[in-house]
Amino acid sequence: MTFDENQSGYDVVIVGGGVSGSCIADELSRAGLRCVMLEAGAHVDRGTYPRAEIDANSQLYWGGGIELTGDGRLGLLRPKVVGGGSIVGRAVLDRFDDLALDAWRELSGVSFFSRSALDPWYDRVAERISIRAVPEGYRNGNAEIFRQGCERNGYGYAPVQRAARDCRYQDGNCCIECVMGCRIDSKQSTAVTVLPRALEAGLTLVPRFEAERVVADVDEVTVTGRTESGARSSFRGRRLVLAAGAIGNARVLLDSPLASSLPALGQHFYTHPQTVMLGRYREPVGAHLGPVQSYASDEPTFRRAGFKLDNVFAPPVAIALQVPGFGAAHQRFMRDITHLACVEVVVRDTNPGRIRLGKTGRTVVDKRLNAEDRRRREHGVQAVRNIFASTGVREVVEGQVALGMHLMGGCALGDDPAVSVTSPTFQLHGCPNVYVADSSVFPNAPGLNPAFTVMALSLMAAERILEDARA
Numbered sequence: 439m440t441f442d443e444n445q446s447g448y449d450v451v452i453v454g455g456g457v458s459g460s461c462i463a464d465e466l467s468r469a470g471l472r473c474v475m476l477e478a479g480a481h482v483d484r485g486t487y488p489r490a491e492i493d494a495n496s497q498l499y500w501g502g503g504i505e506l507t508g509d510g511r512l513g514l515l516r517p518k519v520v521g522g523g524s525i526v527g528r529a530v531l532d533r534f535d536d537l538a539l540d541a542w543r544e545l546s547g548v549s550f551f552s553r554s555a556l557d558p559w560y561d562r563v564a565e566r567i568s569i570r571a572v573p574e575g576y577r578n579g580n581a582e583i584f585r586q587g588c589e590r591n592g593y594g595y596a597p598v599q600r601a602a603r604d605c606r607y608q609d610g611n612c613c614i615e616c617v618m619g620c621r622i623d624s625k626q627s628t629a630v631t632v633l634p635r636a637l638e639a640g641l642t643l644v645p646r647f648e649a650e651r652v653v654a655d656v657d658e659v660t661v662t663g664r665t666e667s668g669a670r671s672s673f674r675g676r677r678l679v680l681a682a683g684a685i686g687n688a689r690v691l692l693d694s695p696l697a698s699s700l701p702a703l704g705q706h707f708y709t710h711p712q713t714v715m716l717g718r719y720r721e722p723v724g725a726h727l728g729p730v731q732s733y734a735s736d737e738p739t740f741r742r743a744g745f746k747l748d749n750v751f752a753p754p755v756a757i758a759l760q761v762p763g764f765g766a767a768h769q770r771f772m773r774d775i776t777h778l779a780c781v782e783v784v785v786r787d788t789n790p791g792r793i794r795l796g797k798t799g800r801t802v803v804d805k806r807l808n809a810e811d812r813r814r815r816e817h818g819v820q821a822v823r824n825i826f827a828s829t830g831v832r833e834v835v836e837g838q839v840a841l842g843m844h845l846m847g848g849c850a851l852g853d854d855p856a857v858s859v860t861s862p863t864f865q866l867h868g869c870p871n872v873y874v875a876d877s878s879v880f881p882n883a884p885g886l887n888p889a890f891t892v893m894a895l896s897l898m899a900a901e902r903i904l905e906d907a908r909a
């Protein structure tokens with residue numbers, strides 16, 4: 439690592455090297471600013487991604503694979519790797535619709551939450567990464583069951599748009615692997631799209647460094663933290679970008695003097711809780727073959743009812759976690775893994791959670807489903823049961839562990855400092871040299887895949903930072 443001798447004098451210190459951090463680093467570095475990016479996870483690539491599922495879980499996620507909410511009822515999947523969620527995610531990109539953006543505008547008082555204002559930014563993201571649907575000829579048995587089941591029940595569905603370039607399914611590639619890092623660099627993670635350009639333009643990347651505390655003075659921001667071996671260090675710069683995700687940002691700020699002037703810090707936390715539904719069929723389904731996801735629901739009644747369906751699959755350890763029972767019964771079910779179809783019910787959750795520090799200083803996430811969220815979930819579960827029933831399923835299993843993979847909020851964007859943390863110019867209220875534009879600024883749960891909007895907001899914020907720097 440070469441950062442030791444020269445840890446001060448940066449124009450911008452960026453905490454978190456995931457989706458937002460990499461996008462912002464790219465814009466700022468190419469514009470000539472001297473930036474350093476601190477990332478708690480490792481910098482791995484197509485040659486070094488872990489190849490066993492258990493290793494991937496423990497090496498690419500916080501908490502050794504899964505973290506739990508305070509009451510243990512919801513598992514949280516939080517990426518910890520350079521590239522963040524774009525390395526482990528399924529790369530499905532959604533532009534937000536009016537339903538999501540109208541709610542954000544109303545909650546935040548921020549006028550740019552509209553399609554007409556955001557579309558130019560989505561377009562700019564699309565110039566930086568390749569986005570496409572899975573070609574029809576390669577959709578697998580899981581997709582075929584979903585397609586037939588939706589048609590038989592009159593549910594709308596549509597091919598998803600994925601951040602992928604050329605998955606070369608004709609060569610036998612199976613994207614089930616790509617949630618452990620894409621071995622052919624087809625998945626358009628920020629680590630293979632924008633980050634290399636940023637590094638070429640002079641970005642200093644410091645992997646395996648966890649930021650712990652931030653002190654923001656008028657002219658200078660100091661970030662203190664430690665390397666994996668425990669060595670402590672500080673980085674100083676004129677400006678700070680917090681891009682450590684919903685839990686990461688709240689954690690760093692809660693431990694910092696800034697917390698006392700941010701009353702809404704850690705609040706408005708959402709996760710899109712997901713329930714995995716498995717259908718066992720007599721004939722092989724081959725959900726693990728080819729593309730990991732080709733379809734999602736595109737059904738206005740589902741959208742209004744507060745859920746969507748994702749037609750996905752997961753590697754064996756993740757599936758085993760969802761199957762009830764022990765021993766022989768569990769083993770019997772798992773032996774049939776190639777006969778399983780899978781649909782996830784994704785709830786647009788209404789009950790905000792809270793990220794806080796526990797008595798011992800640990801991060802605690804309070805997050806529960808309220809009656810409305812449970813009703814939304816049940817509605818979705820029933821729709822999946824209908825899809826499976828209409829396609830000859832032998833047995834349906836409802837997953838045992840609810841998961842939150844879209845971690846959002848905690849530094850909500852808004853114009854009122856009493857109920858939000860980040861101002862409409864992406865600066866912390868009352869602290870103009872600290873910027874945030876990642877998933878932590880979401881005012882509530884949009885009910886759609888978040889990463890495209892994280893990238894769009896990050897490009898907006900980068901432009902703002904450049905304007906401020908030039909001024």
Ligand SMILES: Cc1cc2nc3c(=O)[nH]c(=O)nc-3n(C[C@H](O)[C@H](O)[C@H](O)COP(=O)(O)OP(=O)(O)OC[C@H]3O[C@@H](n4cnc5c(N)ncnc54)[C@H](O)[C@@H]3O)c2cc1C
Binds near residue numbers: 878887
């Ligand atoms: C399994 C899975 C599948 C997903 N699939 C999709 C999908 O198909 N489509 C979609 O839109 N979204 C998907 N998501 C969600 C998406 O990945 C996130 O919304 C997105 O990554 C959020 O971007 P971010 O920049 O806010 O945070 P991240 O990309 O998570 O980046 C935050 C980074 O900050 C680092 N960090 C945290 N704390 C610190 C600290 N103290 N010091 C230094 N570094 C720190 C983390 O290690 C992490 O790398 C998925 C997520 C998961 C887990």
